[in-house]
Amino acid sequence: MQVLFAPLQGYTTGIYRKVHAEIFGGVDAYYAPFLRIENGHPREKDLRDLDGAIDCKLDGGFDSIGGNCNSVARAKTVPQIIANSAGEFKVLADAILQKGFTEIDFNMGCPFPMQVSRHRGAGLLNDTRTVQEIMDEIARLSAAGTARFSVKMRLGQDSPDEAFALLPILNDAPLTQITLHPRLGRQQYKGALDIPSFEKFYNECRHPLIYNGDITSVGQIRKIESGYPKLAGIMIGRGMLARPSLAAEYKAATDANAVSENELLSKILKMHGKLYEHARSTYQGDSQILSHIRSFWDYLEPSLPKKVFKKIQKAGKLNEYDVAIQSLNMEQADG
Incomplete structure (x- = not known):
């Protein structure tokens, strides 16, 4: 289909x-x-x-x-x-x-x-x-x-x-x-x-x-x-x-997940990276950039560690947001 x-x-x-x-x-x-x-x-x-x-x-x-x-x-x-x-x-x-x-x-x-x-x-x-x-x-x-x-x-x-x-x-x-x-x-x-x-x-x-x-x-x-x-x-x-x-x-014609959870998170981070780059080059100021990128994670909460998801949602400045994403990258690398 x-x-x-x-x-x-x-x-x-x-x-x-x-x-x-x-x-x-x-x-x-x-x-x-x-x-x-x-x-x-x-x-x-x-x-x-x-x-x-x-x-x-x-x-x-x-x-x-x-x-x-x-x-x-x-x-x-x-x-x-x-x-x-x-x-x-x-x-x-x-x-x-x-x-x-x-x-x-x-x-x-x-x-x-x-x-x-x-x-x-x-x-x-x-x-x-x-x-x-x-x-x-x-x-x-x-x-x-x-x-x-x-x-x-x-x-x-x-x-x-x-x-x-x-x-x-x-x-x-x-x-x-x-x-x-x-x-x-x-x-x-x-x-x-x-x-x-x-x-x-x-x-x-x-x-x-x-x-x-x-x-x-x-x-x-x-x-x-x-x-x-x-x-x-x-x-x-x-x-x-x-x-x-x-x-x-x-x-992929399989009933099993064709993508492992670690591979899925890796691709999610790659996708986020491109969207984040676009947001930073298109909008100005921490608040405006964050308002356009943070919604990316709204439906992805089940795929993320709870502590990291909370950090992403609470970040009020880009440097805080970057720290949260970096911790997620580390989680993915350890996985």
């Missing part, structure tokens, strides 16, 4: 995606955090994140969009947009198309209250009329050969009935695939996954389907793969942040 890296605001930035592809790999496509409308225009910060994005064709050829693809980092970036109307959708799609991308993902799954309250993300799932209008815009752009579109969604904001009310509309739309997270928006990331509703959607969806939600191990991937043989792939977010080697381990 394809392995797709889910977008997470504040984590899977352009530089993170590039360095992950270089050091860990195994990912077929990286989905960028969504582009949104801010003050009536596409948010500039989100657009800048797409500059220099890797956009390599997966058939062995290369397509350089704002940067150079190489044999190490063979992965593509798929921009994502979030919108509450066909009008917003068109403005955002046009902005991405102007950057040269030809594949766009539409977010109908973001559960964050700020987006839901603005009728975006999961907040759009109970509005069949607006979704139909957006799918009509997708059909228009697809027919013109401008771009290909996919959808990432949840089962609904308040009820799985919402997804099944939308399914006929989605089935008729020219989508390349649908990614489904089998929770409701109001659950955010807590509570049980609704597997029976996922299975119903899996059986009735006419597009290639991607599974997303709570994947943390190769064993889970294998179980999903064997249970749903028609799946086109899986999308992993927090599980990949916690174990960056997860996609590569799955691609």
